[in-house]
Amino acid sequence: xxxxxxxxxxDAFAAEAFGGNQAAVMVLDExxxxxxxxxxxxxxxxAETAFVVRDETGEADWELRWCTPTYEIALCGHATLAAGHVxxxxxxxxxxxxxxxxxxxxxxxxxxxxxKRAGEGYEVGLPAIRTEPRAHPEAVKLLGxxxxxxxxxxTLYNIFLYENEAQVRALKPDLKALGALGVDQFDCTAPGDNxxxxxxxxxxxxxxxxxxxxxxxxxxxxxxxxxxxGRDSFTxxxxxxxxxxxxxxxxxxxxxxxxxCVTVVEGxxxx
Numbered sequence: 001x002x003x004x005x006x007x008x009x010x011d012a013f014a015a016e017a018f019g020g021n022q023a024a025v026m027v028l029d030e031x032x033x034x035x036x037x038x039x040x041x042x043x044x045x046x047a048e049t050a051f052v053v054r055d056e057t058g059e060a061d062w063e064l065r066w067c068t069p070t071y072e073i074a075l076c077g078h079a080t081l082a083a084g085h086v087x088x089x090x091x092x093x094x095x096x097x098x099x100x101x102x103x104x105x106x107x108x109x110x111x112x113x114x115x116k117r118a119g120e121g122y123e124v125g126l127p128a129i130r131t132e133p134r135a136h137p138e139a140v141k142l143l144g145x146x147x148x149x150x151x152x153x154x155t156l157y158n159i160f161l162y163e164n165e166a167q168v169r170a171l172k173p174d175l176k177a178l179g180a181l182g183v184d185q186f187d188c189t190a191p192g193d194n195x196x197x198x199x200x201x202x203x204x205x206x207x208x209x210x211x212x213x214x215x216x217x218x219x220x221x222x223x224x225x226x227x228x229x230g231r232d233s234f235t236x237x238x239x240x241x242x243x244x245x246x247x248x249x250x251x252x253x254x255x256x257x258x259x260x261c262v263t264v265v266e267g268x269x270x271x
Contacts, residue, residue, distance in 0.1 A: 002271070009265035010045075010082035013213040013226060013244040017262050020244040023079035024049040025086045031063075034109040036073065036271065041067030047208045050079035052087070055106050062087070062115065064105035071183075071241065074109035077215010077257055081124040084115020085261035088122070089112075101205035117247050121260035123247075128255045129220035131159055139186060142174045147188075156183060157220045162190040165198045180202030187217045196234035197225050213244030215257050222248045222255040 006027045014020025024044040028051055041049045046069075052062045064083060066076040087093045087103050111116075114125040131151035136158055140146060140164035145167060147160040164170050168190045178186060183205040192198035199221060201214040211217070218236060225248070226232050232250040235242065247258035 001245055004270055006270040007265075007267050007269040008082075008083055008086045008263055011262045011264055012078040012082040012085070013215075013238075013246055013257075013259035014262050015260045017264050019242055020259070020262075021214070021242070022046045022264075023076075023082040025079070025083045027086075028053045031065075032271065033206065034201070035209040037065065037067050038071060040269070040271070041072075042069040045061055045069050047211050048073070048079040049081040050075045050076070052083055052105070057106065060104040060106035060112050062103065062105050064107050068207050073206070075107070075126065075216045077078065077126055077217075077219060078213055080105065080113055081115060081122055081125070081215065081259065082261055084122055084124065085263070088115070089140075089263070105106070118258050120197075121258060123249075123256045123258040124215060125251075126215060126219040126255050126257065127224050128250060128253045129153065129155075129157055129216070130223055131157055131220055136160075138181060139178065139184075142177045142181075142250050143186065144172055144174070145170070151224060153220075156185050157217075158184055158186050159220060159224055160186065160188045162188060164190050164240070165193045168198055168200055171200060173202055175202065175204040175209045178202060179209075181205065185214070185217060187214075187221060189221055192235075195237040196229065197221065197236045197248075200240060201236050201238065210240055211238075212240045212242040213238045213246065213259075218246060218248055218257050219255045222250050222257075226250045237244065242265075 115215040134152040151159040186202040249256040
């Protein structure tokens with residue numbers, strides 16, 4: 001092992017440790033080979049590991065990529081929030097007392113993303129993901145409960161609307177069979193009991209049976225629910241085992257998701 005990489009374990013969308021969604025954040029001097037990034041994601045065994053490198057193009061402050069334990073993905077909200085938290089918390093990158101309150105990231109498939117301070121936490125700006133009514137009988141059967149409606153798009157996003165929170169919490173999907181459908185994301189949602197909306201998110205084909213708090217899912221759920229609620233801002237709770245709370249705001253073709261972050265571990269990773 002010849003290289004040391006600064007490493008942080010962050011609980012995103014969490015006000016205290018052991019909640020929200022775990023992400024690793026690693027600051028690189030230059031990009032490692034693609035297969036090594038994926039192996040590091042597998043070693044960390046979080047839903048996502050975020051890798052950042054200084055952006056030399058002038059388009060953004062940093063380049064950003066994300067890996068699950070099995071492959072590189074196109075968009076991740078909670079790990080982007082975690083990366084913003086790390087960079088805005090350290091003076092050497094202009095954060096904390098360095099005066100910076102926002103940081104931008106150039107990504108390979110999702111454009112320019114931004115994380116900015118918002119109250120006691122942060123907001124992450126993601127592209128709004130639009131869906132439309134479209135049946136998915138195979139997935140409905142595997143989720144085990146008939147939704148009121150299904151929305152999908154041509155990429156990875158599938159939304160299943162249920163009548164109430166209890167139905168969402170009671171779902172016991174056939175995760176192995178869902179995973180065989182591909183790397184799609186299955187977002188199950190309903191009006192919330194103590195928040196405006198509630199959700200659970202399953203991505204077994206990507207190595208994440210049930211995600212804890214999913215930013216990319218809420219990039220799709222925000223325009224979906226904004227239309228139904230008749231307003232552009234609302235609160236959300238993801239009812240996973242760890243659980244997490246978000247604020248959701250639709251701003252044209254951008255979604256802003258808000259919440260706090262907690263650093264749990266800081267150290268070095270040896271490669």
